[in-house]
Amino acid sequence: MSLITVGTMAFDAIETPFGKVDKIVGGSATYVAYAASNFLQPIHQISIIGNDFPKEEIEALERRGVKLDGVEVVADKKSFFWSGKYHLDMNTRDTLVTDLNVLADFNPIVPDSYQDSEFLMLGNLMPKLQLSVINQMKVRPKLIVMDTMNFWMDIALDDLKEVLKKVDVLLVNDGEARQLSGEFSLVKAARKIMEMGPQFLIIKKGEHGALLFHKHHVFFAPALPLEEVFDPTGAGDTFAGGFIGHLAKTKDISFENMKTAIIVGSALASFCVEKFGPERMKEITKEDIDERIREFVQLVNFDIDLV
């Protein structure tokens, strides 16, 4: 029982209607690790950082069982930096700055010590790098989950389609599902995307919840209606980390258990947005998570008698 997570470790500068931070740790692999480590340890991280990544952040991850053997440290460069600004509806954001820094040279290597991992989370990255990680695995993991974004559909669609053939679960948002499939209806889009490779498709709709498709089945999980969404940064990665964390913990990759995993992921994501960056993820306990999951059960639970 173990999990590899591949993705970025970064600094973010974030501005929302509720405030701003100039420099806070972020990156897809960071958020996935914080979320998944609530469910299983160790987490086998693969990423790249520069000489500026804080020692205390490294130690905080290590204390949560995050192994960093697969994280390359580049002594003479800075870590990846992203800066963005959210508008009132929090569903759209403007990217202000993207400094690739170390990420420009990222060549992920799967350490031997990670080779027994049964679960592989490919965070949003250049598709060629995602493919490289899959190809380095001596035994194909039991489950490969892939995140991606519209940017790669624009500039590396052929590579993206190659990776799609090799993964089990794809995570995209509704706009990306439409772009990738050329279909407006999400039901039709899902069918086309599943023909490209993944047997399972999760379409994330932000504050409107998430849909899980598998063959002719569909499951819908709402997002928890929140008083405030303070900072949505990392919510998608946190969702992914909770999702694969639950699956890896239970070792059950059935459609039924994926439904549960989506509720777990949604619960984790609902914490992530309550504070800037991964701050809230560092605080929450098992009890907090269970209580939040109970709120999800209440949110959608109803009885109906069909006579």
Place this chain on the structure above:
Amino acid sequence: MSLITVGTMAFDAIETPFGKVDKIVGGSATYVAYAASNFLQPIHQISIIGNDFPKEEIEALERRGVKLDGVEVVADKKSFFWSGKYHLDMNTRDTLVTDLNVLADFNPIVPDSYQDSEFLMLGNLMPKLQLSVINQMKVRPKLIVMDTMNFWMDIALDDLKEVLKKVDVLLVNDGEARQLSGEFSLVKAARKIMEMGPQFLIIKKGEHGALLFHKHHVFFAPALPLEEVFDPTGAGDTFAGGFIGHLAKTKDISFENMKTAIIVGSALASFCVEKFGPERMKEITKEDIDERIREFVQLVNFDIDLV
């Protein structure tokens, strides 16, 4: 056990990405009646029509147990006419033509034969007219449900607030909830709106489902992911008709039963959008409705063990 529904009976001209119709019956009271009459009869309709409303449409309603004593027929005028065009996302539409015709003189009168009704559905209408109907009731109905729209918030907000003080359930969409409350967060918006009068608030989010608020409780019902949304006209009224129809049939106005009623309303609305106007609503059977409700149960059903 009986229901009054107040609203428009109209002609619509509709253009969607899938086709167009030049003249089809519509109007909020028409859709509410078609939906609610699946659950209880008679339906006590209050509306106004001109000399052009087709005899066969009147008869079709009568065959479904819709009483028309409260429907004024104006011999020398035409029925209300609305024309609109939907865009690809179906969540937005442009109104092309609004010919009030008979609606300009509408003065709803509650016939004596309707006075024993325990459920009152106030379709989207000028707030003064909604208030007039409430004031005509000799015994306050057990449940008053009110629909409205942003137009009345723009031009008749004070009147609208008067009606709000006298109703139990308000139905609005997310944009309208934000406009009425001045709050962006729907949780905060709901709290403010419930302080204005209604104990229950339903926020409709179209393809993203609906939220039910009551005190500190919240329930979320998804919309069924559909291959095609052919024509959304009347979906909101159909939802309202299914909602109040289920409540009036069961005579149970608890929060628990309202959750069920929202699923029923969502199921009905999912049929309405499959064809132009109320065409699909004329075809469906009890078995069709039950089968669709089962799909909703499947859509949101999950098991989780908190250890």
